[in-house]
Amino acid sequence: MKMALQRRHSGKDRKSPGAARSALRFNQGDHPFWWLCPVTIVLAVFYVYPVLEVLRTSFTDATLLDASYRYTLGSYRSILLDPALLQILEATFVFVAGSVIGQTTLGLLISLALQAGLKRRLFGVRAVRVTVLATWVVPGVASAITWQLLLSEADFGFFNAMLKFASLPPVPWLSAPWMAIWSATVANIWYGTALSVILLYAGLQTISPTLYEAAAVDGATAIQTFWHITLPGLRPTLLITVIIVSVLSLNTFEIVMPLTGGGPGRSTEVLALAAYNMVFYDFNLAQGSVLAVLMLLINLAVATTFWLLFRGSR
């Protein structure tokens, strides 16, 4: 087995004279096994059992109330045939798509502005950075309650009061079903952009400055530079960012739940919140697991789609 590996790897490395020798000597480093060991062990010991349990439970009718259960497809049938599922998926789609687009775009804008501002040593740039990061540091429940106050449709609701000031009619931010999901999405964008900023800023740093210098010499405008140098250079980072943002947005309900509870009706009940309600109000562990499986599948589909779209030069 080892001999075969040796031969395979030495074949690949046959680019330069010394390579064959080093390949033979140190081919153990070429085998991914040891590199992947730590991650595999950690995930296997702590994560595999709970994940498999969730998968297994989705095929039962287990509840939190009862230690006994039977294997059945009834839970899947209940969820998939539920007329409300469509509305939940719709809300989830708006929420996730809005969050991905919003967080990535804002994250990009902020990173670019930060980079440009820091280069020019503009005053106050550091304050912007701290403010954006602070949104993630403040406990989620406090942020949600603050957003609830801002979006409140009472006289003292900040946004409606501002609208009144500008002689505009008030908006039913949280009490109109079609509007509520957008309000929740905006609050989530506010909450999660910090992560995109961190990722995209690091990505910006990997673009070689000589490219920018060359562009400047060629007399490129800011937009041309952005389109032809920055964006392509950021492509791999953008891929990772949108995947991570979509995974996190799909799994999160920290902001939505205190804000609307999933209402009015079910208009802001995203999948993650539906799973929460299923487990903690209906005490239905099995159906909650089905929803988790659904979330997993959607996550995988979204990530794979992004991967295929962005692959480009890979």
Added chain:
Amino acid sequence: MKFNRTLLLLVILSIGCLQPTGSAWAQDLVAPDRIGRSDAPKSFTFRVLTAHSNNNAQPKFAAGMAELYEKYARNHPDWRVRIQLMSLQIPQEHARLLEQARNGTAPDCTSMDSFAVPLFIHQGLLKPIEQYFTKEEVEELFAFVRPIVSDTEGHIYAWWWTTDLRLLFRNTAHVPDPPDTWQRTKEAALAAKRTTPGLDGLLFNGGRNETTMVDFLPNFWAQGGKLVDEKGTPVFGKEPNRAYLLNAIAYYQDLIKSGAAPARVASITDYSDLTASAIAGSTAMMISGDWVIGQMQAAMTPDAFAKWEISMLPGPTAEQRSTASGGWTFVSFSKDPEKVKACMDLVREVYMGPAVEVLQLLPTRQSEFDSMPMFRSEIYQRIKQYLKKSQARPGFPIYTAISNRLQIAISSTLSGSHTAEAAVDEAMEQVAKVVPKP
């Protein structure tokens, strides 16, 4: 510059390491995580709602509870009580308790929200405690308490020590007389709005939250409606309960359609929103809870506060009235009878009386209303009368599922996305799927 910064960082980090540990309190009888001497021979774990303990975030309440704990510690020198805290995230906390109870790692003595108690009784996880209380004490409890904390054979599993109830608050400057029917409430709200443009007539919780249910159910119960039958099977979707439910929802809808209540009630999930409006003078009436009385008094000028009055919730007719009560209990999971007794001693000496006065909450026994000075005032005596007519949420585990579905039904009807009939029928259908196995 760099050197100074690093030094400063180290200093700050080392301050973080110096948080007060248990040893700083070894000499005291009461610490944030302990009642009794730390070297006492016997101990039990006690999980309590933060706001009901010496860890209450407001110093005056914390100090008051610490005093009561100290008295208990002096009376029971052999015991050391290890305090754990419970937050107001009721579904998560109780799910965690459920799991821990099954695993045998639940605390010996713990707070429990009143409407979760039936769930644990049905699971057979709680220890009976009726032997620690006298018959008179039990009989003095308000009527709604007994069915929730007992099983079918009359054993008691939880001591319900504090409660609350829902009231109609009105600003007498706009609504001088208490409306006793739905019709009169709507009229009063509209009349107030006519005389004072820009005023909201009536505010209440209509969004998706348990608070909405507790405020809404009295309208259903006043007509004689039942959510479940004696066996715990959901019957709210069947006649005549279905008609009662639709009547009650129609009342809410009518309030919005006529303009008596603003459309935004469909998104209100928080009593603070209502209280804030009352304080700001932007509403004539609201449906809220008794604890708000103290909040309003603290925030308003005496003149403004004097204008506000409370009354029993209105019903379809003047005779059909009801209100809803929740509250907190203490239960024991311990298999050691000594610990159960120690737990109940703590409940008796601290919570069954003294704590309600310290924390300014409502007691659950009629005698406490007469014996404690704070509750002898006119307002509290009236509250006592209302409590006699109050009801609690049904004592069956299926309640939370019913509540979730009805919240959806109510808020979707009020926001206009569903008709009431369709919403209620769907709620019944969904709940039927959840019925636990016998």
Added chain:
Amino acid sequence: MNYRSKRGITIYIALALIMLFFSLPLLWLLSLSIRTPAEILVRNLHVIPHSPTLQNFAQVLNNHQFLGYLWNGLKLAIMGAAGACVVAVPASYAFSRLQFRGKAQLLFLVLGFQMVSPLVMMVPLYRSMQAMGLTESHFGATLIYIAMYAPIATWTMKGSIDAVPRELDEAAMIDGCGRLQAFLRIILPVSLPGLASTFILTAMLGWSQFIVPFILLSQPDMLPISVGIFYFFGAYAGSAMQLVAAASVLSLLPIIVMVFFLQNFVVGGLTAGAVKE
């Protein structure tokens, strides 16, 4: 000169708008935190209340557990992030540099673990941790953090290592280094900025993690701020909002401290990439 200053102004405007959007809720939170209990329910447009007070901050700081919550939160976040990075870095190197069958599938499998909702995993997680005797300890919680954040860390580190040109590896190996040495001596130092941002990312995720510490820890003195914040609510939600707001504002202290001291490593400190031509 004219063009440059016009650019400067555009950047300023962009930054100002960004500041407005992000700081508005934070300012509101600040306003709530300086109100007396009487004024907390007085909702008007005045950001500064009639009688501002610092007593909420004093009350929160006097709370015996508050600093402990912050410290625990920091500890768990940093230990979890460090562990996740240590575990993820070799894996991301392998995914970036080594060729093997099923690489893409394995990458997605790793990420797949991240995609299962921790909420639904709560019950089996508790049971398995209990069986291993790892409940009620920071050690156990840290291990779960590591398992939870290693996938994201792997993906982001892979991105950073991908950005390092392979010529560096090959140059090192031609000079006689094995893969491991090339990795330790050349690749790792060069991708340090990426490692730093991965560390910060996972630390921030760990800071806001609620479910895992909630289910695994019961003792108040072990809880992080994400759980502890709930203990500042009064007996009825909303009845002590001023304390929750004050606690939230104070919980920004560690981040401000960290950013101030470590700003060379945080976003913005390191100037352009380390690739030397």
